[in-house]
Amino acid sequence: MSQDQYFKDLEEIENLQKSLTRYMMYYKFAMEEIGTKISILQQEFQYIHSYNPIEHVKSRLKNTQSIINKLKRRGYEFSIDSIRQNVLDIAGIRIICSFTSDIYRVAGMLMQQRDIEVIEYKDYIENPKPNGYQSLHMILKIPVFMSDRVEQVYVEVQIRTIAMDFWASLEHKIYYKYDKEVPENLKEDLKDAADQIAHLDHKMEKIHKEMQKLRHENEIKGKAEDKETERVKPEAKDYEDEKDSSNISMKYFSMMLTNSMET
Template structure:
């Protein structure tokens, strides 16, 4: 369990560095917030029994890839794939599996991007590559998933059909909200880009205008200081 904790620490450090770097370079942070968790020994044992896995440390390490988990919440759908690219470009992160439930949502409406990665953990006597599950989703997707989880927990997975239908309808509404927010975000970026272009053009025009004026002033000053020719 300690090794999985170290793997989470490693990933959280990488994500924190990416956040600060992105904010400084682009004046924008694609990550709203992150959370991480370790499965409890009870949860691990329960999953072993459900999956009929061999109850050995070797089998658990190889077959249970979500003991360490990180959830990254973004503002916009495009940020999800940007973050995935930034993380997978890290030289010591190995992408093992990618499940895109945004392009292909689950039947109940669930959307998220799931990554399974391997992260090196440097111990005093060895280096171990540890599986970490990363879920990346928008605020709207996260809100829906949290609500769905609470409902299924309340009804012990036996959710009435009416609520299931309403949950799916809510998932569609969340998708539409994400699309509208993405369009607004893109429009704002284009307006900012246009404003920046106009300011740059105005600055260049001003420089082109002021340089000749400076030359004229210098010429004028030189004319006043030049000695008069001697008269014969």
Template sequence: MGEQAQIEQFKKIKTELTRFLMMYKFALDEIETKVEILKEEFQSLHDYSPIEHTKSRLKSPESIMKKIYRKNSGLSLHDIKKNIKDIAGLRITCSFISDIYRVKSMLENQDDLTILEIKDYIRYPKPNGYKSLHMLVEVPVFMSDRQERVCVEIQIRTIAMDFWASLEHKIFYKYNQSVPEHLLQELKDAADAADELDRKMERLHTDIKEIKENNALQMEDEFGSILVNNRQFRLPAAFLDLIGEGERGIK
């Protein structure tokens, strides 16, 4: 093969690899936009958002190559796309466990997303105590000459779960995967403590929500009724509307 032919082949490979990685970036952009829309809509309708924050990442070419060798996968871009499903990843952090399943349901209702797999490590934690909900979804990406369906891994967890997972990762990185047994047990104990905190905060959240709803109903009763001789009378809605129109006329 001549030098010019080698240069052309190299350019072709570089272009294909660039387009390949860009597909995953565009898929992440698409998912992040969807999540942001869901977050803003929920906030507007319910004065509350189940999503605290999000974080996305793309595997580097070096990380992809390491995983190829670990999985003994083929080296073609087709093989990589088929066998490595976490090239693009999005982490969604929520305040409460119930929020995790609320976000999961909202994503499942997106018609253009294909749910490939769901792993619930909250109901079924890993032996080391790891908890999170993982979703593999396919996202349609429209390139200049074709449409591709690209896989994105979504991890949804609470703040406590995220803190624990980050700490566990740092410890394993420091000890190069060989962690002393007593630290493994302490990590498991910490995971149990994080789970108890999550469940306690969930109970508090539920109780406060009920109090807020009851106060709203009480205010509605107070403004929609009058007290005469210790007897409470509800005011007709039409009468309240009439009063409101009169007040707007005075202004």
């Protein structure tokens, strides 16, 4: 690369960084929009339903340098249009659930939102990556309403269980420590740990379903007992009414007898 070309590329990157800093606010707003939708779902489950499938939520926004590095690695043009079309994970949200079934439940609720368009859907739970990685990935497109226009912005959403998130965090730290040159024995251990986590998630899911079944049976039993109580209550009330009526009659008879004797 000639010196002139080097300085030209450097100038392009500097100009892109300035434009990208202003452009990033759209991704921030889109991430907050999705975050609000998730928060509403959390509160709905907390106040209305007996079970909340969302444990906690994390969010992150790529910095400008990370975005530019991605353009370089993939050989994309240095422009805002290129970023809009090719870098779809600038804004990211990670949803952590307790059970695998919760992942699909939450994903379904998000996909049903009328202003959300699903651009990409990758199920690494049904089809784990070769290293054992599991998670559900979606690229969602959401409108951001500005004062003078509407921007369609992409947000990456990852949904996984607590166990999956723990494994992914550990794997990331190991790859970072070894600069992606991880020894084979560690790779094998990670894959084995991923398999055990998948088995654990499956077992916990089974326990969860058994608990739900018992709760449902107890609710039915409780309703049946309530109905029986309601059925018995009127009879008890009738008995009390009869008892009160009898007491009044006895008092009246006693009073009449007393008056008769005095006369």
